[in-house]
Amino acid sequence: AQSVSQHNHHVILSEAASLELGCNYSYGGTVNLFWYVQYPGQHLQLLLKYFSGDPLVKGIKGFEAEFIKSKFSFNLRKPSVQWSDTAEYFCAVTLQNRDDKIIFGKGTRLHILP
Amino acid sequence: EAGVTQFPSHSVIEKGQTVTLRCDPISGHDNLYWYRRVMGKEIKFLLHFVKESKQDESGMPNNRFLAERTGGTYSTLKVQPAELEDSGVYFCASSQDYPRSDTQYFGPGTRLTVL
Numbered sequence A: 001a002q003s004v005s006q007h008n009h010h011v012i013l014s015e016a017a018s019l020e021l022g023c024n025y026s027y028g029g030t031v032n033l034f035w036y037v038q039y040p041g042q043h044l045q046l047l048l049k050y051f052s053g054d055p056l057v058k059g060i061k062g063f064e065a066e067f068i069k070s071k072f073s074f075n076l077r078k079p080s081v082q083w084s085d086t087a088e089y090f091c092a093v094t095l096q097n098r099d100d101k102i103i104f105g106k107g108t109r110l111h112i113l114p
Numbered sequence B: 001e002a003g004v005t006q007f008p009s010h011s012v013i014e015k016g017q018t019v020t021l022r023c024d025p026i027s028g029h030d031n032l033y034w035y036r037r038v039m040g041k042e043i044k045f046l047l048h049f050v051k052e053s054k055q056d057e058s059g060m061p062n063n064r065f066l067a068e069r070t071g072g073t074y075s076t077l078k079v080q081p082a083e084l085e086d087s088g089v090y091f092c093a094s095s096q097d098y099p100r101s102d103t104q105y106f107g108p109g110t111r112l113t114v115l
Helices: none
Strands: A003-006 A010-014 A019-021 A023-026 A031-038 A044-050 A056-058 A064-068 A073-078 A087-095 A108-113 B005-007 B010-013 B019-024 B031-037 B043-050 B053-056 B065-068 B075-079 B088-095 B110-114
Touching: A003 A087, A010 A019, A019 A108, A023 A031, A023 A087, A031 A064, A031 A073, A044 A056, A044 A064, A044 A073, A073 A087, B005 B088, B010 B019, B019 B110, B031 B075, B043 B065
Parallel strands: A010 A108, B010 B110
Antiparallel strands: A003 A023, A019 A073, A023 A073, A031 A044, A031 A087, A056 A064, A064 A073, A087 A108, B005 B019, B019 B075, B031 B043, B031 B088, B043 B053, B065 B075, B088 B110
């Protein structure tokens, strides 16, 4: 069955540190890739997405992610985190040209120390 | 533009009782999805409506769960009778069908606790 694996369940960083959250998926076909974020007390919201084209995708709030097809990976990066980035981050996929259901990873809780 | 709304935000019920969750999608969105996150696990797909029709209900855990979307607007998810393992956060999401959108917009979720 298709699955998404996030490498870290809980990450603690100081402000201004660089961030990289790992994500790998298992599916042999073509996928759409997403990172969602849930800030404390708020909705899940889309951070960025990749459907096709340039594998380096830029999202909101200075985040970016790189799709490496050969590694089945879609890691999320930010060069300098802020306290306001404290949230839970979810990597997710949908299977192109198939059903629309989103397959999520377990999430990574990111805590930024001021 | 109003986002996806869900009601209630929290529900605490006893095992064996019935609970009905409601989701109002973004106006004009034909696609409506239900997902659930059990504590410590990933968010999992339950089902997908296109307008009032069930497109995919492969994620529904068992026949204690009944989802409806009469008239193709809001949707309800009923759990009857509720069991302890049904506790979790139930998310609803919606997306456009035309023009086609692959972005699903999520509601705030309903936290269900079954005692």
